[in-house]
Amino acid sequence: MNKARPLAHVLGTAQVPMRTRLPDLTYADLLGRVAHQAIEDAQVDAKDVDGLILAMSPTTTLGVDEPQYWGIAGLPGSNRFLGRVHVLAASSLAAFRLACSYVASGRKKRVLVVAADLADEAPSLTGALGQLHDPFTERQVTRNAITSAAVQMSAYMARNGLDEAAMAGVVVKNRANGVLNAFAQLRQAVTVEEVLASPIIAWPIKRMDSSPRSSGAAAVLVGSEPGDRTRTAVYATGFGSYAGGRTIGSRMVANDNSYLDGSDLAEAGRRAYQAAGLEDPATELGLAEVYASFGILELMSIEALRLNRGSNAAALIRDGHFHRDSDLPVNPSGGATCGSPISSTGLIRVIEAACQLRGEAGERQVSFKQPRAVVSAIGAAFQIHEVGILEA
Template structure:
């Protein structure tokens, strides 16, 4: 890598359903918060990259409407029409060019404005899948869950254990939306069945939320802070559409992780990472994510859950913040994972701080059945 790039400030909203604010106000609060956290003003920002989708924002070219609130007035600016980790990926690349030194990255979704699952219908291929009017992101996740379960002998109880872990973890995170300290596997398995085997508590809640972070070149980062969180590695990859891929595996995540590991010089993620924050929009996905990230062999994700290895008290905690099951403001969810990973490295995760968190991984996804994945490896000084 030619240049080192660090995260120097961040902020997120208290994610909830039906936040009674226009998204511009939500965006302003987190952008202001991230700049304050970095100890800088809008003047220092060279480029602004945001993430949201026009469908969820309810207007096309939606960036022009919240841009002023994101501090982008007459600045170099662009928008990623997907997860916030993609916006971070672009901002990272801009700083690597040597042309920009300080970037502001913002992501948000107001799920209460329009049901994101209803909109997901428009991710489907119009000639074939859309013609049946039955599929959406939950239905396709259900198909994926069934395929994964039958292939690797995974039980609904295993999936429920993922939900129990993350929902209980979310109880310690004041920013999380669905916080359930004493939730039991029975409660998860008895929660409302949506698309068999997907239940209310094995899928992420519909959240309103936003987050922002400030990214800087090494030189500027050292001016701003004594505790920069370095981007050690990054990778992004997308798989083919639903029917054309192996739905029981997250092959694009595997490739994205390999690229990020290679850039970060990581050979054995299990021993070289201390904490992971991943975007499991459905509980079964977290086990698939373990496998794709190389934390275990293919089909063995459930063993990490059963043995408590990825619990807060385990050897390799995953989603101590509660993950996407704890809050899912769609386009912000991946960038929130990055912020949570940075908080762990900075020792700022009050109430859910993991010990010795020097290196962390953050993951974001987008598309049906996690078709597209982005991975960041972060490290402290």
């Protein structure tokens, strides 16, 4: 198997267990905790971190518009602050990509990426997120992540002739995986029947189809050298990003069905695969950690990232594919289904992939045929797509 050229090595990682609320920690506390744990995991001195990137979006849950002015004070690398990334749930994976680019260019030797979320700072998370929309057009109808996913899910069901029971399989798979993940917020297995019986929040989306309201934090230190030689080296080999049209309506017109068919994500994936030298991801990848705050997003991601060899992802999951004991496990951590702090969720995908590739995932460790992983994140209303390839 040909090895791709490393862009940057994953030196250290850290995350805190995801919870609905973390009342004993401030935003700055969360950043400081994961930042110092990541450099300790890397066995690097704080003074040797020569770059810091903060991923934070949205800020409406904190009530502070520019958190970098107070949240990063004293963090490793804060004296060489490289900037803040804010593209909603794609923020931290985009920040990770940028950190790797700084290292690959030779401009920096070690860059720390940090992200944190406190979902309990706002009385209503839905209300806070609603402030992001265009006040003159998009607020004329109730549009949020839930109703947007409901449109995608209903279209997917109609296009593939599937019922709600078939769509529930991805949630059942991920919730079973989350039982083994000490960092997951939801750690109870569920059945198809329980998913179907959960309250409808925007048909066909039910409560169990959706990720919970989550607080959490994550950090990753990347560098130009492998670091601790006693651990399996994990490095990034390729990235792809793509930004689609601003509004849903602009992507539901003749000759542009990207909102419903995942073609924008497919383009980001194509770019990442090309950069990493992959031609057949279904056979060249060993695992995937894809963004799935709703089950439908995982199904669309499996197909857009060409992990399904042209078959329907929901049917494949029903038949046992993409489970933790399959040839290509998808979301062995339980994914965003089991907890999704908005700013941190992309970095959590990177951390899980790195831990799995190193064989350090403990009870949730999977066996993989190829030491490569794909990670993805999606920002806004299926508009901003980030895809990365990690290899060991």
